[in-house]
Amino acid sequence: MDSQVNETTRPHITAKVEIPEQRSKLHTEDLQVDAASKSGLEARSVHAWFDKHHALADISLHFPKNTVTGLIGPSGCGKSTFLRLLNRMHEFIPRAAMAGEVLFAGNDIYAPGVNPIDIRRRIGMVFQKPNPFPAMNIGENVVAGLKLSRVKTSNKDALIEDCLTRAGLWKEVKDRLGSAGGSLSGGQQQRLCIARALALNPEVLLLDEPCSALDPGSTLRVEETIVQLSATMTIVIVTHNMQQAARVSDYCAFFLSDGGPGHLVEADLTTNIFSNPSDSRTADYVQGRFG
Amino acid sequence: MSVVVETMPPVPTRPWRNSKTTGMRNLAAIVLAVICGGAINQVTGLSGFLGLFLGAAFLFPVFVAVANAKRGANVVTDRIASAVIAVGFIAVTIPWLSIFITVFQKGSEAFHSSYLTDDMRITPSGDDLQYGGIAHAIIGTLLMVLVATVISVPFGIIAAVYIVEVKGRFAGLIRFLVQAMSGVPSIVAGLFVYSTVVILFGGFSAWAGAVALSILMLPTVARTSEEVLKLVSVDLRTSSAALGATQARTVFTVVIPTVASGLITAAVLGVARVVGETAPLILTSSYFVATSTNLNDPIASLPIYIFSNLGLGDQNATARAWGGALVLLGLVFFFFLLTRIFSSRIKRK
């Protein structure tokens, strides 16, 4: 049985690598996805290092188009690192390194000549702590990305309304677009940050524990927003909240680091992960026995 | 069940590092900018090294922009900004470098075998450079700085102890005053000491010079000591108090010994700050041509040695001024190295 994989057979960095057979069906062709959705985002044998520290080993995952994938696992297992590798934010950390490929619409985003700025524009990101720009008001915050990446827009006001509506914030702020972003509540600020990411019309949205700083009510509002957005875009969400993963995601990937680099234990349909995981560690984790 | 796979070990890569082509492109932009700068140099009135630099400095960002033109307005702006920032930094370091090089070149001309051990007692400033020396100025400067240190270091540390340890009601005010005091122009400190020490005690003296220097030293010592004392962990103080020590004992036997090297750094930083002060010494210690250690009389000092030789306009005297500048630079450099050595000790703790 796969679940009896010994602790010592974790992947180590030697010439002969012993890798537990990955249960991920998401990167294999046999998963039933239609042709159009194959254009999503795909990581192939991705590793990450911080200086000499091997933080993440051999992650292969496919995020089909217009689905929500939850990345779960205990703290320090490399979920956030993996997320930042997907839109080339990883490289901002001094002495960071990586290996492997990340395919976006069929092309490696780490290939020479690829402009990382374009990648970040097309793969949006929302962070753990709401971080609206303090020097800008609500409206300016929504279109900040356009200014930053020098994208022209014909109708700014319509775009602001559209993004705020999609982020589920329009009704609450439509009368005070001129006030500071910091005057909103934490949950509203986070939805403002989602709206800000939406303004660039990204094809993928990465969310790094977007609700960990929010109260339960705000969390629900953000989750509703995520589900609505998934109709038109691919979403990857890192979360520590099992209920949240179960509520919003179509697929789940369980990461674990038992001392060595973080690695993928299994990835499957969310329902399978929660009701019928193949690996006993996954079962233990989703049922709250550790982590 | 686990599968054993034979694979190559994964190799850490940094695909975001500048590729060779980008590097070549930047290099080409620099080379091209310098060549064009040279051409402009020949054709127009912008002559010399500075003309070359100015031409290249303006052209470099332009070429960088052209080289990246295909990559969109956003990238072009970013690259121009990087180029401008690099050029700005280089532009400001060139004069600094020039200062070091010029002082070294011109200063070494005045040096001869006994330059550091002779004084100007029997040598007129205009005399040939193989006569006379600078010993009197070095001794005078070191003497005054030593006295200034003895005066200002205790007060500086006390101010820091008040702010960090005693945390008195006026801690904010004292910190503010110390910061404001660091902005007192050195000539004003000189005037003040002239109007008190010099007038009241009958004339220019090394004492007066030392007092003026100590006024200028105090803020540096106090502020650096404050930073240093803050490095001492609260636990250390609490555990000393828990052993029944009074606060005074804690400060003197635990806190100060822990950061002794930091407090020495503070003192040396203060010394480096005032060792080259000229203006206040004109008004306080005046000048003297022979080696002297009498604190009640006027005394020689390096800055005044430079200043007065420069004022004579004579070629040999000017060369002596440069020699003095080299020695002064050496002293500043020496004290500066000392601060680095002591402060690296604090970090290791």
Added chain:
Amino acid sequence: MGLPFTVSCEHYGVQTTVPEKRSIDNNLTRVDKVFHNLVTLGAFFSMVVLAAIGGFLLYRGFEIFKDFGFSFITSSKWDIGNPEDTSTAILGIGAMLFGSVITAIIAVVISVPFAVATALLIEFYVPGWIKTILVSILDLVAALPSVVFGIWGYAVLLPLVEDWSVTIEHYLGWIPIFNVPSEIFGRSPLLAGLLLGLMIVPIITSVAREVYSQAPRELIDAASALGGTRWGALRAVVLPFGRSGLVGGTMLGLGRALGETVAVYLTLNLVFEINFKILASAGGNVASLIATKFGEATAYELKALMAAGLVLFLVTLLVNFGATMIVNKSRKIV
């Protein structure tokens, strides 16, 4: 009854009144009281010095303020007249004050862009080990004596600036500030201002660097994640964040430039007229006036120099108070 303690029934019943707060007496031991008082006394030394500087200069220069009043500050004439008769003297530091201000402004205008570029380069463009080296160099330059700057400015920068001035006057002479009717260039406010600018770059840079380094990481990340380039993130996040700190650092540099003596003495021709033609070889500042006139001053002139020193002291103190408050405030925000 032999109970060693008493049981209060209130502990079991419902307490209706909130117990009164007990203050914990933190009585210092006698040793610490003495220690506190001594340290407090010593700490006020800086205040005593500042007050004494102001007091003594006012005392020594009071006669000048009494004789000339406000015209001491506005008049540009410096004439001791008949040394025997103080009533024939006309003394005013208007031109010198103007010179202090114009050289300091030139210094600040020139140095701020370079200081910002240097600070950004150090914080955001170079790897850690180069950063350490550059910070050391900046600290060293900040500690360079002004007489070294002065002698270099006189020997190296003066001929260069003289050359440029001729060129600038040739092409831009129609602008009043670049016009030089006397055709005498050289030891001009531009030269002194340039030199002062080089001296204050390290001061402004180190303050700017400190505030820029405190710009919130998550905002820079947000800007990058929105497709911002490095420069885009700096402009959207770091520069606005560091603005007030930069203003404070600039004012610190301004204070230094206003009070500089020797560097200005060596690079600016002392002429008692208000000269706004920055290429012309005429000017001076209050500090260099004091250094120049001190040697052969009459007793009455000496009093005027004390008064001039007081004015300089108050002006720089004001600038520094402002700068300190702004810098401290921008530190507290973080």
